[in-house]
Amino acid sequence: MGRSYDLQASQVPGPHRPLHVAGAAVTDAYSFGPAPGCAVMTVLVAHRERCSLGVTLDAAAIADPxxxxxxxxxxxxxxxxxxxxxxATVTPPEPNREQKDSVA
Structure with missing residues (x-):
């Protein structure tokens, strides 16, 4: 897989609502993707109103990263x-602690 192209791109939709892990608010999402045999792997992750782009480069294939x-x-x-x-958008206030979605 990946031998017939130089770059692979992926987009992962993330949550569009507030999330919490062990009571702490999730404020950002970071992306990562392994290069499955291609020179460059890019992964875009959306989290609410923001996006994160992760780029994995094969140092043997990209002469000047x-x-x-x-x-x-x-x-x-x-x-x-x-x-x-x-x-510009205004971020709505966080819901009460009892109303928050939690991931444990």
Whole structure:
């Protein structure tokens, strides 16, 4: 698997509501994906109104990882600059402790 392409991308939808683990609020989600035989594996995870992009590089296949990441960053900045602006949103207050969803 992965021998016929250089980059694999995956998107994982995350929760769009507040979550708690052992009583602590989950504030961010971080993504990671192993490179299954391809040079680059990217995984985007959405968590409420934010996204996290994890990038795994095969050092034997990517000669200059710093330049690769710089180019990826520049590309995302171009896309975000071109996107229409939306008004700022206000985060609603957290529900009472008794109403919170919990994951234990």
């Amino acid at each position: 710093v330049a690769f990441m710089r180019a990826l960053d520049e590309g995302f900045r171009e896309v975000l600059e071109a996107a229409p602006r939306r008004p």
